Amino acid sequence: MQVVSPVREPLVTGKKTYHDVTNDICGRVEEKPSKSWLLAMAVSLTALAAGGWALGETLWEGIGMWGLNRTVGWAWDITNFVWWVGIGHAGTLISAILLLFRQKWRMSINRAAEAMTIFAVICAAMFPIVHMGRPWLGFYWALPLPNTFGSLWVNFHSPLLWDVFAISTYFSVSLVFWYMGLIPDFATIRDRAKGISKVIYGALSFGWDGAARTWSRYETVSLILAGLATPLVLSVHTIVSFDFATSVIPGWHTTIFPPYFVAGAIFSGFAMVMTLMLVTRKVYKLEDYITIKHIELMNIIVMVTGSIVGVAYITELFMAWYSGVEYEQYAFLNRTSGPYAWAYAMMMTCNVVSPQLFWFKKIRTSITASFVLSIVVNVGMWFERFVIIVTSLHRDYLPSSWAMFHPTLYDIGVYLFTFGFFFTAFFLFAKFFPVINIAEIKSILKSDSEKTATVKTVAENVNE
Amino acid sequence: MDSGKNYLVGIYEDEDVLLAAVKKVRSSGVKIHEVFSPYPVHGLDEALGYKRTRLPIAAFMFGFLGTLLALIMQTYMLAIDWPMIIGGKNYTSVTYVPVTFEMTVLLSAFGMVGTFLVVSNMKPWAKPRIFDLRSTDDKHVMAVDLDENSQSPEEITNVLNESGASEVNSKQFED
Incomplete structure (x- = not known):
């Protein structure tokens, strides 16, 4: 027997029937691209082209085009890498961890969040590949392939190699997870479509027929994929943090990095989901599916993870002082009061102070405030990575080699390229793929919609 | 009867009606070919007597x-x-x-x-048998293979109607 809590608010409002859900989501795929969509595409394609020029110059001339110097050998590139990987994490968190915890509100946002994961990971992976300088040889440096040195193999003791395995596994498993979710919805579009789109969505749907036997297997597969993706997502950012934590650079060599990076990743990822979903919700009029309740729940996660990140920052400072190691102490003194103190202040304000505003119900249920703060959080998280990477490097052991990092046009251009790619891919996704998981939403309609809630109460009254 | 495969297709509006119907139809001795749903219905695999997947x-x-x-x-x-x-x-x-x-x-x-x-025989070039186009939209579709059952089509239609089907259609496939 289904027990409906009278206290719990419905997850889908607007008294939707199953057919309404199909129409609301498939309709967006079937209609002609709107003017606002074309405009958004034009903007992101422009960014892609402008950034593509910077990327091309970087590949042609070498990474000397960037602002790196002998002291600061990692700067914007690795900052952007960690930032994009972090953003990707929310997708997996929403679809896998919230699935294991049976949080049904995930169903309105998991599809778009997973798409975001995939595009963000592609953006992230681009940076270490370009940073190789000669990426066409990258296969031999990064993968265990036989080579002309009598097979001198890659170094499995190195966290950089672990990263290669972690990121590529993460990308492929997320892609499969996302695609598995899309198959039943492609079948829904196929059964409504005519002509060429019927053929295309037919192929994409892999001949899905919705048989009970297939659904039963499909549910098992989804559950196990979620079980696999959960430790995977935690391992990925842990390994990313190992890139720093296993080194002997003061400021990087800390044991707190893995949990601190994972919390930061969820924090920035949820903020990015918020940014994207608020726009999608508005443009596609999905207010009945992504309700204020959803926004509030996401904001609470942002607040919690933001507080964890804040605790980690303070712990780092305390440990630096308490360790008694001069180098460690100087690294943090320099971070908080050196020439990059402005970046540190930026990080502290955006990541630690701003999410605390979500303690106020008015702010966490306000769409404008959520949108602004979601961007503020991601600015802060970019600065967090910049602070960790650049301030730990720029004043090393020899004062004669101390230096500052100044980004060039090409640093900015390559970053712009990833934005162009990310938004182009996301807009294409939003136009041609169902942005909300139709089948999953239908499965909760009966227990969690406004309509059935009223119907049930009426039925119960009649029975009495 | 014509050549090819002949089916009777019962359409159900609601998942709880469907679950009860599956039990009723099976207990009346009619073998169900398969049930198609727009979303996963919990308990349907057990009601149909499917084994747990390995x-x-x-x-x-x-x-x-x-x-x-x-x-x-x-x-x-x-x-x-x-x-x-x-x-x-x-x-x-x-x-x-x-x-x-x-x-x-x-x-x-x-x-x-x-x-x-x-x-599950899923591949991009697969040609699924669609018993009713609404099975990926808002209806649950129960297919009964006439060749697998000894009862007459009229008897089966009655069983499906009594179990709560909103409509019962016949469907034929060439192969």
């Missing part, structure tokens, strides 16, 4: 294969083929854990999904 076993086997392959690969490359001491670590060390973990997850996920696609 896909978790496949996932475990593929995962174990991944673990094994990763350990063999790393040991062979860094300890046997070109033994090398890096950073004072042993030839085989705890640093093999991350790559081993990732390969376990990778093979487990891909192996399980691949097995699922094969056993």
Whole structure:
């Protein structure tokens, strides 16, 4: 027997029937691209082209085009890498961890969040590949392939190699997870479509027929994929943090990095989901599916993870002082009061102070405030990575080699390229793929919609 | 009767009606070919008497294969083929854990999904039998194969109607 809590608010409002859900989501795929969509595409394609020029110059001339110097050998590139990987994490968190915890509100946002994961990971992976300088040889440096040195193999003791395995596994498993979710919805579009789109969505749907036997297997597969993706997502950012934590650079060599990076990743990822979903919700009029309740729940996660990140920052400072190691102490003194103190202040304000505003119900249920703060959080998280990477490097052991990092046009251009790619891919996704998981939403309609809630109460009254 | 496969198709509006109907139809001796739903209905596989899928076993086997392959690969490359001491670590060390973990997850996920696609006969060029186009929209569709059942079509239609079907249609496939 289904027990409906009278206290719990419905997850889908607007008294939707199953057919309404199909129409609301498939309709967006079937209609002609709107003017606002074309405009958004034009903007992101422009960014892609402008950034593509910077990327091309970087590949042609070498990474000397960037602002790196002998002291600061990692700067914007690795900052952007960690930032994009972090953003990707929310997708997996929403679809896998919230699935294991049976949080049904995930169903309105998991599809778009997973798409975001995939595009963000592609953006992230681009940076270490370009940073190789000669990426066409990258296969031999990064993968265990036989080579002309009598097979001198890659170094499995190195966290950089672990990263290669972690990121590529993460990308492929997320892609499969996302695609598995899309198959039943492609079948829904196929059964409504005519002509060429019927053929295309037919192929994409892999001949899905919705048989009970297939659904039963499909549910098992989804559950196990979620079980696999959960430790995977935690391992990925842990390994990313190992890139720093296993080194002997003061400021990087800390044991707190893995949990601190994972919390930061969820924090920035949820903020990015918020940014994207608020726009999608508005443009596609999905207010009945992504309700204020959803926004509030996401904001609470942002607040919690933001507080964890804040605790980690303070712990780092305390440990630096308490360790008694001069180098460690100087690294943090320099971070908080050196020439990059402005970046540190930026990080502290955006990541630690701003999410605390979500303690106020008015702010966490306000769409404008959520949108602004979601961007503020991601600015802060970019600065967090910049602070960790650049301030730990720029004043090393020899004062004669101390230096500052100044980004060039090409640093900015390559970053712009990833934005162009990310938004182009996301807009294409939003136009041609169902942005909300139709089948999953239908499965909760009966227990969690406004309509059935009223119907049930009426039925119960009649029975009495 | 004509050549080809003949089916009777019962359309159901509601998942709870469907679940009760499946039990009723089966207890009246009619064999159900398959039920098609727009979303997963919990308890439907049990009501239809399907066995639990063995896909978790496949996932475990593929995962174990991944673990094994990763350990063999790393040991062979860094300890046997070109033994090398890096950073004072042993030839085989705890640093093999991350790559081993990732390969376990990778093979487990891909192996399980691949097995699922094969056993469910899912591929881009598959031509599914669609009994009713609304089965991916808002209706639950129960298909009964007339060749598998000894009862007359009229008897089966009655059983389906009594079980709560909103409509009963006949459907024919060529092959």
